[in-house]
Amino acid sequence: MPHRLHLEQFGPVHALPILHYRMEFAHLVRQAIDRVKPDCIAIELPDTIEEQFIRGVRRLPEISVVWYDLKGNGGTQTAYLLIEPADPLVEGARLALERQIPLQLIDLDVEQYPEHHDLLPDSYAVHRIGLAPYYLQYCCATATTTPSTIDRRREAGMAWRLQQLAKNHERILLLCGMSHLERLRTEFSLPQTQPLTRSRRSGVNIANLHPDSCREILGEFPFISSIYELRRSKLPPEPAAEEGSLRKRYKMLELINGGKTEVSEESILRRALERTALHVGAEGEMPDRQRIQLRLFQETAKHYKQETGEPVHIWQKRTFFRFARNYAALSGRLLPDLFQLLASARGCVDDNFAFAFCRLATFYPWQREDSELPNIRLSPEDVWGGSRLIRFRPRQQRLGKGLSPLQFLKRKREKHPGDWLKGFDNASICSFPPEDLAIEDYGRFLKKKGAKQLSEEQxxxxxxxxxxxxxxxxxxxxxxxxxxxxxxxxxxRVKGGVGSVVVIFDHDRDGTRFPYMMTWLGEHDQESDMAFYATPPADNVAGPGICRCEYGGFMLSYPPMRMHDVWRDPDYAFARGKHELLLLAALDYTIDPHVVYVAPRPPRSIFRQIAARMGKKIVFMPLGSLSPVKLKAIRVLHILYGHDKREIAKEYIW
Structure with a gap:
């Protein structure tokens, strides 16, 4: 890996060209201070805001906002300065305070600074090629650019203040933007006069940034700022492998003992941050932004599986990073920004994954609403002059007009740990009717598809x-x-129709993942009898007397009210697994000569012989030939302990 740090020296000044609000340059500031060991640090900020700026730096890692009004010909505008960990100027001031190095703010206080956007290379290039070639290419690309009058005035003023500092200090570390450094170096070599500028400004305020605004307006999105903050000090130990889930879970013994204390969502997300901080570079090295995005994807996939029960497949991961790379390339970047990552997550997985990605990517654990400073809410338009909008539509219940657009994202929770365990006093169990309708509709779809496949074979x-x-x-x-x-x-002509339907998601050969086996009967003539194996209900309590399970496989047989408990039937004792037992039961109970069998692999040849002896035929459909979205929708079921739970189930099942 090339040496990344590069300093421009003129006189006693060691200048580090930076990009504002970029993590890579904040890390270069630390390296520059360790190498130069300066007796003074000068940063590109006006001294009229020094008092409030220093106060905000001392509050880190809590993020502050310094703001004041600017007056000009166009009226009054408000200037906002974010004090966040991954900004190189803030990092320089923070290290100066920690190491007791004199700090000087040398910029001029000007009114109505014109807005302009520099076309700068992606800051991640510094991690790969180092700062020297990066800065050289920037200088070549901007050699013909004409600076504004205000910029020339600021550079002359900063040069004069550096000349004054050079009289008393031997090693000055200057932190300033790339666009100013070359002209500032030229101005430093010329005699300068004290600039005529504002020496004091009234109405400079400081406030605590509201946690909701913290998710949207930081220069580096909160996950990256959090990683940088964690790596400023000694890296935390590896978090324990066993941890809580974002979904409430109980074990069987905990149900008997009255439940457990819920692990907060904040602690789970913080552990994800700590794991990421340990795996994005060795201690003391520059964090690798690309590895951060990879770990962010992996941690999101873990929480997504806990929330939905579905894994993120390798093809989805490959598509996500390919799409994000191409999207970034279209905007002239090496790596995607947060908006592009969220768009990739929504397009390549689904809206639930994108929402989980956003929840983790915008998590900043140190920001609190209760603070000694007043809170301020800001929008991206206030700070950056614009924003981009992305919408998530998770598989959640929608609310009516006039309600909060974020309310439907909040699942109903316990008021006190163990409250949901009070609903398990009813010995009878039943299903959730909307899920029954969905799975019956899908069973009829598979019958039609099987009949069509038989017809095509004829x-x-x-x-x-x-x-x-x-x-x-x-x-x-x-x-x-x-x-x-x-x-x-x-x-x-095809003789006879399709009777029973068997769908196998997982063969569960070791019998540990889907140990819960159940046979239940249809409640009326529009429902089928059903046998299935699934995850244990006690492992995932979704509400009072409501448990969430995931099918490993199921069998539907019509007409209802005929099926005995197939899991204890001795006639099926020779089956090698739950999937074979369900297929035998389907052949046994069907009144039509054909049985649809959907599974990752076809059944053993002996089952075709068994079916032929019974005068029946197995119609095999590969699981991969069906819609993964539809399969995901029907794979989850909820078990209700008592029919009375059906009235409240919709408040807990989304």
């Missing part, structure tokens, strides 16, 4: 002799056009 094609049969087969005719013959097709 097509017979032959050359035209005396009859067109069911019509000309154009595909076969064109394929054999060299023979000069016309081929016709005949659809032979």
């Amino acid at each position: 097509w017979r094609v032959e050359p035209l002799t005396s009859s067109l049969l069911d019509g000309i087969d154009m595909r076969e005719t064109l394929r054999n056009i060299h023979e000069g013959k016309i081929y016709v097709k005949e659809q032979q």
Whole structure:
């Protein structure tokens, strides 16, 4: 890896060219101070805000905002200065205070500074090639740019103040923007006069940034700022592997003992931060932004699985990073920003994953609403002059008009740990009717699809002799056009329909992931009898007397009220797994000659022989041939302990 630090020296001044609000340059400030060991640090900020700026730096890692009004020909505008950990100027001031190095703010206080946006390379390039070639390319690209009058005035004023500091200090570390350094170096070599500028400004205020605003307006999005803050000091120890979930979970013994204390969401997200901080570079090295984004994706995938029960597949991960890379390249960046990451997450996985990604990426653990300073809420338009909007539509319940747009993202929670355990006093269990409707509809869909597949298998094609049969087969005719013959097709009749349906998500060969086995009967003539194996209900309590499970596999058989407990039937004792037992039960209980079997792999050949002896046939469909979105929607079921829970279940099941 190339040496990344580069300093421009003129006289006693060692200048570090920086980009504002970029983590890589904040780390270079630390390296520069360790190398130069300065007896004075000068930063590109006006001294009229020094008192409040220093106060905000001392509050870190809590983020503050310094703000004051600017007056000009266009009216009054408000200037905001964010004091956040990953800003190089803030890092320089913070280290000066920690190491008791004199700090000087040398910029001029000017009114109505014009807005302009420099076309700068992605700061991640510094991590790969170092600062020297990065700065050289920037100088070459901006050599013909004409600076504004205000910039020339500021540079002359900063040069004069550096000349004054040079009289009393031997090693001065200057932190200033790349766009000013070369001209500032030229001005320093020339005699300068004291600038005519404002020496005092009234109405400079400081406030605590509200936690909600902290998620949106930081220069580096909060996850990166948090990683940088954690790595400023000694790295934390590796968090324990066993930890709470973002979804409330109980074990069976905890149900008996009255529950456990809930692990807060904040502590879970903080552990994710600590794990990431340990794996984005060795201690003392510059954090690798690319590794941070990879770890952010991995931690999000973990929480997404806890929330939805579905893993993020390797093809989704590959598509996410390829899409994000291409999206970043379109905007001239090496790595995507937060908006591009969220758009990639929503497009390549789903809205639930994008929301989980946003929740973790915008988590900043040190910001609190209760502070000794007044709180201030800011929008991106206030600070940066604009924003980009992205919408999430998770699979959640929608609320009516006039309600908070964020309310539907909040699942109903316990008021006190263990409150939900009071609803398990009813010995009977039942299902959640909307889920019954969904799975019955999907069962009918699979029957139609199976019947269509059988029909397609019964097509017979032959050359035209005396009859067109069911019509000309154009595909076969064109394929054999060299023979000069016309081929016709005949659809032979399929005897009987499709009866039972078996869907296998996971074979669970070791029997540990889906140990809960149940057979329950349809409540009316529109429902099928059902046998399934799933995750234990006690492992995931979703509400009072409401448990959330995930199917490993299930079997539907119609008409209802006929099925015995298939899991204790001795006739199926020779089955090698739960999936084979369900297939045997489907063949046994179907009243139609065909059974649809959906699974990752086809059944063993012996089952086709068993079906043939019973006068039946197995119609196999690969699980991968069906819509993964629809399969994900039907894979979750909720078990209610008592029919009375159906009235309140909709408040806890989203």
